[in-house]
Amino acid sequence: MRPTLPTGMRDRGDWSTTPTAGASRPREKIVSLEFDASRARWTAREELAxxxxxxxGGLYREHGVVTSIHGRRLINRSPIELLKAHRFARQAGDVELDPADTMRVLEALREIAPGPASLDLARLVARYAASGVEGAHGGEGERMPLADFLRTELAPVLAADGAERPVREGTNVVLYGFGRIGRLLARILIAHSGDATGLRLRAIVVRKGSANDLVKRAxxxxRDSVHGPFAGTIEVDEQANTILANGTLIQVIHANDPAAIDYTTYGIHDAIVVDxxxxxRDEEGLSQHLRSTGVARVLLTAPGKGAIKNIVHGIxxxxxxxxxxxxxxxxxxxxxxxxxxxAVEDAYGVVRGHVETVHSFTNDQNLIDNFHSGDRRGRSAALNMVITETGAAKAVAKALPSFAGKLTGSAIRxxxxxVSLAILxxxxxxxxxxxxxxxxxxxxxxxxxxRQQVDYIESAEVVSTDFVGSSRAGIVDGLATIADGTDAVLYVWYDNEFGYSCQVVRVIEAMAGTHPVVLPVREPVVLGSVAPDAASAADADAQPELVAG
Structure with missing residues (x-):
């Protein structure tokens, strides 16, 4: 909003014209007023954030409530990151979310004290605004007080008057292996440890290395060359062989046999072991974990063979x-x-298709030319594009049986x-x-x-590194889309390390029964229900979520 101009400075024509010497002083004053007004607005918003x-933080730690804005988690965010999340809300409507509205909802939630849930504040604000005209007497067209509205929307996670919520223990998690995915899983689990009823990273199992093995693993x-420094503090106790990360005490266990570990000696019971x-990758091999004392279930972070269910969270x-x-x-x-x-199958139906993945190199490849049992993979990963195969296309049918026999696939490392790119x-x-x-x-x-799995972006400037740290399973690049009649080509970016790790954590939550209820309840997206004006193209500010989901 342009500030009010002093008398005598209004109606002077086109401000974009070069001012004469006599007019330069009023123009300077206008610019100064605009500058001061912009700074004042920003300072007020920053203070609210x-x-x-x-x-x-209190809602999360005390009640297990995960707050978000259109899927952008707000926990452990800086004031600037919170304001960016509010600005992102423009992509779901015509205006960005007002921090003052969010603040009122947060204050009301503190008084209501809901149970564990995932609450989308943007949707709560929008639904309340659409519920009528605010009034004090409850007349026709007047909306109810905010606290009463929230009690109605959040009824599934509110305890009855005078009733105590049942107290449940968190679920123990053990990471068997501590490579690229293992360390990212550790980061995410530690970041999610504020809710005592959720997942608890208790141990890491690795093979014994050198004398300073613990220090090197910590x-x-x-530090990570791709994903940056750990967000917090890490302490090492070599005598106890433990790592203390942001208050989470992690036992490091050295073992070569997955069937010969007694986890109960470390106080770990009914654990989910993430191999x-x-x-x-088959039931016979993975069942070795179940022979160790203290293990309840096993999750593999790779495609399973045989009768093992391959779970894609959200599907x-x-x-x-x-x-x-x-x-x-x-x-x-x-x-x-x-x-x-x-999503495409539900709206349009898919007759057939081909998936081409342009995939980042992995530690299965060689840094320089050397022997490898796989075709072409022995050639230097750092110097070459390598044509190879992928089982991802056929594996889709294990999660979506309707795609059986419909897809072919290949890959280029x-x-x-x-960060990789799938072309559908x-x-x-x-x-x-x-x-x-x-x-x-x-x-x-x-x-x-x-929405936790699919993100969307339209920007002519994004490249692969812009998606490092994205918590979504895949990000559709709208500007690259090609559609002609019944033929369509979609470009889907994905952080093949962090985005996948977030999906793994969601599966662990589903196994443990700790995945929070998502509120408010979402209506299904129906093809053709989105008006063009409400879905205008995103601009360069509409970056994908770069936080853990």
Missing amino acids: ERMIPLI SLLR NTGRW NDGDIEASDRILSAASCTTNAITPVLK VPTPD NLQLERPTSKDEINRYLRQVSLTSPL
Whole structure:
């Protein structure tokens, strides 16, 4: 809003013209007023964001409430990051979210004290604004007081008057292996440890190394060439063989046999063991973990073989049963493409397709030319593009049976350490256009049940490194979309390390029954329900979420 101008400075024509010498002083005053007004507005917003932080933290630590704005988690965020999340809300409507409205909701939530839940503050604000005209007498068209509205919306997680909520223990998690995925899982689990009823990282199992093995492993957790420094403090106790990270005490266990560990000697019972070594991928191999004392279930961070269920969270996590002792979290590429394929299948139907992945190199490849059992993979990963194969296309059918026999796939390994790109070349059952399918996928990323898995961006300047640290399984690049009748090509970015690790944690939560209730309840996204004006193209500020999901 332009500040009020002093008398005599109004109606002077086009301000963009070069002022004469006599007019320069009034023009300077206008600019100064605008500068001061902009700074005052920003300072007020920044102060509001600073006041939000203890409310957001208190709701999380004391009540297990995860707050977000259109899927952008607000826990452990700086004031600037909170304001960026509010600005992102423009992508779901015409205006950005007012921090003052968010503050009122947070203050009301503190008094209501809901139970564990994932609350989208932007949707709560929007639903309250749409509920009527605010009034004090409850007349026709007047909306109820905010506290009463929130009690209605959050009824599933509110205790009855005078009733105490049942107290439940957190679920113990053991990381078997501590490589690229293992260390990222540790970072995410530690960041999510504020809620005592959730997942508790209790131990890491590795093979015994050198005398300073513990210090070196802690250093790898503390520093990462791709994902940056650990967000917090790390202490090492070599006598107890433990790592203390942000108050989470992690026992480091040295073992070569997954069946010969007594976890109960470390106070660990009914644990979920997350095998991120990739050494065993069938039921026979992974069942070795179940022979160790203190283990309840096993999750593999790679595609499972045989009858093992391959779970892609957001797609078939509802298939997890209490009797499932061994599960797989599928692959990073399968997690990236399956949610997008599910969304497209629901709206347009998919006849057939081909998936081409441009994939970052992995530690399975050689730094310089050397022997490798796989074709071409023996050539230097740092110097070459390497044509290889991927099982991700066929693996989609394990999570989405309707895709059985519909997809082919291939891969090109490229000399980048992280972030990959999947190109989906699809033949659809019904025709569409670039604008239509983009509007639909954009809305899927904002308001659908797949919003934790699918993100969307439109910017002519983004490149692969812009997606390092994205918590979504895949990010649709809208400007790259091609659609002509029943033919469509979609470009899906994905952080094949961090984004996949976030999906793994969601599967662990589903196995443990600790995944919070998502409120307010979301209506399904229906093709054609998104008006073009409400889905205008995102600008360069609309970056994908770069925090743990």
